[in-house]
Amino acid sequence: AQSVTQLDSHVSVSEGTPVLLRCNYSSSYSPSLFWYVQHPNKGLQLLLKYTSAATLVKGINGFEAEFKKSETSFHLTKPSAHMSDAAEYFCVVGGAGTASKLTFGTGTRLQVTL
Amino acid sequence: SQTIHQWPATLVQPVGSPLSLECTVEGTSNPNLYWYRQAAGRGLQLLFYSVGIGQISSEVPQNLSASRPQDRQFILSSKKLLLSDSGFYLCAWSVLSNQPQHFGDGTRLSIL
Numbered sequence: 001a002q003s004v005t006q007l008d009s010h011v012s013v014s015e016g017t018p019v020l021l022r023c024n025y026s027s028s029y030s031p032s033l034f035w036y037v038q039h040p041n042k043g044l045q046l047l048l049k050y051t052s053a054a055t056l057v058k059g060i061n062g063f064e065a066e067f068k069k070s071e072t073s074f075h076l077t078k079p080s081a082h083m084s085d086a087a088e089y090f091c092v093v094g095g096a097g098t099a100s101k102l103t104f105g106t107g108t109r110l111q112v113t114l
Numbered sequence: 115s116q117t118i119h120q121w122p123a124t125l126v127q128p129v130g131s132p133l134s135l136e137c138t139v140e141g142t143s144n145p146n147l148y149w150y151r152q153a154a155g156r157g158l159q160l161l162f163y164s165v166g167i168g169q170i171s172s173e174v175p176q177n178l179s180a181s182r183p184q185d186r187q188f189i190l191s192s193k194k195l196l197l198s199d200s201g202f203y204l205c206a207w208s209v210l211s212n213q214p215q216h217f218g219d220g221t222r223l224s225i226l
């Protein structure tokens with residue numbers, strides 16, 4: 001069984017300051033981990049993925065995440081927030097087997113203020 | 115490159131009416147296909163998935179059904195909509211185990 005916990009339901013930052021969105025996971029095997037972003041009334045867009053290669057993963061739009069097995073964490077960071085980063089972010093654990101079902105966190109809403 | 119199409123983008127239906135939402139994928143063969151529902155302010159709930167033509171797995175018992183008449187076509191249906199069927203419906207595809215899914219732009223369904 002696997003699960004994902006996003007530790008903050010809402011994060012607010014000022015434009016130009018760093019972003020940290022926290023995610024902890026639980027998995028009975030070596031997981032694949034993903035971060036998705038969702039803007040209002042849009043589908044989910046893949047930001048980045050970890051699939052057992054490098055532990056520091058770089059994604060689109062300046063985001064990156066570090067896989068820490070000892071802490072079972074996969075936190076998402078960005079050095080400098082932009083207004084366009086305001087959206088909902090989902091941490092996701094990948095599924096094994098033919099169906100490849102995903103396990104989603106409950107989401108973190110990122111607000112960026114001037 | 116692969117693309118996924120969902121339509122319509124928005125839909126307003128009366129209670130008791132039928133529903134058909136369509137999703138198609140281009141640029142790949144034999145994808146896994148998924149239907150999700152996202153209620154307002156909540157996470158994603160997996161409704162159905164399919165690993166091949168005619169193969170449908172249901173995750174939760176409900177008023178909806180799914181079909182996969184062609185390799186890259188996935189349809190979500192209902193014979194009689196309920197108020198509780200309102201939500202944002204997302205289709206997704208993937209091709210390999212342990213790889214991410216790729217999502218369509220969704221359909222906003224409102225039941226009156």
